Amino acid sequence: MTIAIPPHAPHPWFGVEDDCLTIGGHSVVELAIQAGQTPFYVYDRGVMTRKVNELRAALPREVHVHYAMKANPMPAVVRHMLGLVDGLDVASAGEMQVALDAGAAPDLVSFAGPGKTDSELTRAAAAGITINIESEREIRVLAAIGARTGRRPRVAVRVNPDFELKTSGMKMGGGPKQFGIDAERVPEVLAAIGPLPLDFQGFHIFSGSQNLRAEAIVEAQQKSVALAARLAQHAPGPVRTLNIGGGFGIPYFPEERLLDVAPIAANLRALVPQVAQAMPGAQLVLELGRYLVGESGAYVCRVIDRKLSRGHVFLVCDGGLHHHLAASGNFGQVIRKNYPVVIGNRVQGTERESASVVGPLCTPLDLLADRMNLGRAREGDLVVVLQSGAYGLSSSPRAFLSHPPAVELLV
Numbered sequence: 156m157t158i159a160i161p162p163h164a165p166h167p168w169f170g171v172e173d174d175c176l177t178i179g180g181h182s183v184v185e186l187a188i189q190a191g192q193t194p195f196y197v198y199d200r201g202v203m204t205r206k207v208n209e210l211r212a213a214l215p216r217e218v219h220v221h222y223a224m225k226a227n228p229m230p231a232v233v234r235h236m237l238g239l240v241d242g243l244d245v246a247s248a249g250e251m252q253v254a255l256d257a258g259a260a261p262d263l264v265s266f267a268g269p270g271k272t273d274s275e276l277t278r279a280a281a282a283g284i285t286i287n288i289e290s291e292r293e294i295r296v297l298a299a300i301g302a303r304t305g306r307r308p309r310v311a312v313r314v315n316p317d318f319e320l321k322t323s324g325m326k327m328g329g330g331p332k333q334f335g336i337d338a339e340r341v342p343e344v345l346a347a348i349g350p351l352p353l354d355f356q357g358f359h360i361f362s363g364s365q366n367l368r369a370e371a372i373v374e375a376q377q378k379s380v381a382l383a384a385r386l387a388q389h390a391p392g393p394v395r396t397l398n399i400g401g402g403f404g405i406p407y408f409p410e411e412r413l414l415d416v417a418p419i420a421a422n423l424r425a426l427v428p429q430v431a432q433a434m435p436g437a438q439l440v441l442e443l444g445r446y447l448v449g450e451s452g453a454y455v456c457r458v459i460d461r462k463l464s465r466g467h468v469f470l471v472c473d474g475g476l477h478h479h480l481a482a483s484g485n486f487g488q489v490i491r492k493n494y495p496v497v498i499g500n501r502v503q504g505t506e507r508e509s510a511s512v513v514g515p516l517c518t519p520l521d522l523l524a525d526r527m528n529l530g531r532a533r534e535g536d537l538v539v540v541l542q543s544g545a546y547g548l549s550s551s552p553r554a555f556l557s558h559p560p561a562v563e564l565l566v
């Protein structure tokens with residue numbers, strides 16, 4: 156049964172049995188016992204598998220799908236994803252190590268992110284992964300490593316495009332940015348790379364994240380391919396990979412709906428021959444984090460205290476923004492909106508009420524649901540925040556107020 160939380164989009168991935176939420180076929184009450192504590196995160200590997208398989212079925216065969224690990228770097232999740240996708244994108248040497256420990260072949264791993272330290276660049280070069288160059292300093296450091304070791308580091312040039320992904324949740328390209336090398340400077344950078352001891356792989360163009368409008372993604376992908384085709388004329392060698400980013404969003408908030416990937420797939424089908432013509436032999440890569448894992452996860456905490464303050468119900472829980480900053484609205488939201496939240500053991504409930512779900516931190520920012528219509532909860536009940544498989548635990552200020560950590564389960 157689909158979980159209905161109007162005005163949120165229906166959640167087709169988890170079930171309800173005896174009014175209890177089920178994840179991967181397990182009741183959330185049983186999962187809390189298995190976890191040994193609340194709060195905890197639980198991720199459903201079956202959902203990840205279906206998301207990847209459904210996307211691959213829609214996309215042209217030539218398009219490679221990579222998993223951007225920072226969305227959810229839990230090692231067990233990374234191992235599971237590795238079996239489903241064509242490569243992993245990491246954003247630090249720490250993530251690189253998790254990817255390699257999971258068994259990823261180095262030539263399937265790429266490393267993007269500003270401010271890579273000399274140590275990170277040295278480690279990445281030694282591992283033989285592809286490094287997406289974000290600055291001229293990185294070129295200098297990597298060329299010195301190549302000269303010193305006699306082994307040419309594999310590099311791709313990350314381009315800060317001269318356009319933006321429209322209506323994107325987070326803009327990561329266009330205008331002045333700390334990411335990548337400005338498109339207009341790339342030709343001279345490519346000329347500089349030519350004679351250096353570097354193994355040129357191609358381009359990386361990532362323009363944004365969390366977009367639910369297919370037309371905007373289509374437009375960004377068309378512009379990315381056109382930009383890469385122009386830059387390829389200046390490349391010091393064949394373009395082997397063209398990574399055009401991702402930006403695919405999932406519905407979090409009231410009135411948001413699922414992204415329609417059909418027009419994106421149709422557009423990619425048209426782009427594949429263009430890429431083949433302008434960059435023969437180049438692999439076209441999409442890198443996605445949130446879209447592949449975001450819907451698979453839930454954050455579960457327990458109601459410690461049910462309080463009435465001037466007619467308003469507060470469910471005070473043992474979890475909050477220290478484990479789930481994004482659900483509190485403090486991770487890139489301009490106006491705070493509610494994530495989909497249910498009482499896990501009273502999804503419908505015999506009665507319903509308007510209640511706010513808050514955490515134990517001494518700040519009014521610690522809010523997981525603001526005046527939401529929920530099954531009437533009692534102390535000891537479980538509060539579940541859906542759409543929590545990406546940018547959950549790892550992007551939260553876990554040390555803030557020194558409460559116990561959350562655990563993570565993959566089922």
Ligand SMILES: *Cc1c(COP(=O)(O)O)cnc(C)c1O
Pocket residue numbers: 223225226244246267361363364365400401402403442443444445446545
């Ligand atoms: C964060 C990031 C991604 C993943 O973005 P999602 O919105 O989670 O799909 C992909 N590529 C790069 C370079 C990133 O920094």
